[in-house]
Amino acid sequence: MDKSTVYNSLWGVVAGDMLGLKNSTIPKKDMIPVTDIEDSHFGPAGTWSDDSSMTLCLAESLTTRRGYDVNHVAERFLKWYEQGYMTPIGTAFDIGNTTRKAMENLKKGISPYQSGLNGEFDNGNGSLMRMIALVFLTDSMPLQNALVISNEVSSITHAHKRTLLACAFYLMLGRYLLKGETKMLAYKKACEEFMKTYHNNHEISHFERILDGSISQLVEDQISSSGYSIHSLEAAIWSFLNGRNCEEIMLAAVNLGEDSDSVGAITGGLAGLYYRDVPRHWIDRTIKKPLVDKVIDNFMNFIAH
Numbered sequence: 001m002d003k004s005t006v007y008n009s010l011w012g013v014v015a016g017d018m019l020g021l022k023n024s025t026i027p028k029k030d031m032i033p034v035t036d037i038e039d040s041h042f043g044p045a046g047t048w049s050d051d052s053s054m055t056l057c058l059a060e061s062l063t064t065r066r067g068y069d070v071n072h073v074a075e076r077f078l079k080w081y082e083q084g085y086m087t088p089i090g091t092a093f094d095i096g097n098t099t100r101k102a103m104e105n106l107k108k109g110i111s112p113y114q115s116g117l118n119g120e121f122d123n124g125n126g127s128l129m130r131m132i133a134l135v136f137l138t139d140s141m142p143l144q145n146a147l148v149i150s151n152e153v154s155s156i157t158h159a160h161k162r163t164l165l166a167c168a169f170y171l172m173l174g175r176y177l178l179k180g181e182t183k184m185l186a187y188k189k190a191c192e193e194f195m196k197t198y199h200n201n202h203e204i205s206h207f208e209r210i211l212d213g214s215i216s217q218l219v220e221d222q223i224s225s226s227g228y229s230i231h232s233l234e235a236a237i238w239s240f241l242n243g244r245n246c247e248e249i250m251l252a253a254v255n256l257g258e259d260s261d262s263v264g265a266i267t268g269g270l271a272g273l274y275y276r277d278v279p280r281h282w283i284d285r286t287i288k289k290p291l292v293d294k295v296i297d298n299f300m301n302f303i304a305h
């Protein structure tokens, strides 16, 4: 695996998060499209939020343990929540409700296998936004083994079947991209694999617009980029398939508005993996860049040796 693929993919998450923060607190009708990373309600330009923090916590855990250990991943998430580990300002912020409740469960000593929530309203994008490192970790594993890991990592916070499936689709798409398929073929193959794997799962009906195979042809007004995991996944795939490079794709994603930092992060992971051209001037804006650099470099060296 090419180091640059891992590097750009993880930086894509962080850059998408930084780029999307401004629009995330502005109603779509009042939004002025961004063309660069700007100051936001959360802090100066270069601030990154929960999406990047949890992605970095997962990557750092995989590197430290030289592989996957659900208890260690959960410990790192709790350290983020309680101590501001892997944050630009020393404290965790922009935390979703489901994630907060799951972190409180972990604090009480509930196992990471039981800490996540699985109600209908627990289908936010809080686990989808942190999945990208698993694409690289599971690259050479059989699909079923990869899905066990993806389900467990999501379930630390988000355990509803629909969101587990959203994470699974993201993983499948990432794995085909990593195999070197063109993005349209990777999308098509991920749809086929997903339908084959989950044809008996009634949650599959929520993926109709993705599995139709022509989501890229929808017009912008038909794409919602809310924090609902299905909406965020649709927005990410739509932006990714319609752009020609990271800059174009990630700007399109965050300018859909709504949960723009998470949609930016989810999209940035795919765009970075595929195009490997996350703009350097975005990366250079990052607050605490040496910290992010270290986590990404160590993960990259662990995965792509």
Ligand SMILES: [Mg+2]
Binding pocket: 049, 050, 051, 094, 261, 262
């Ligand atoms: Mg966020």
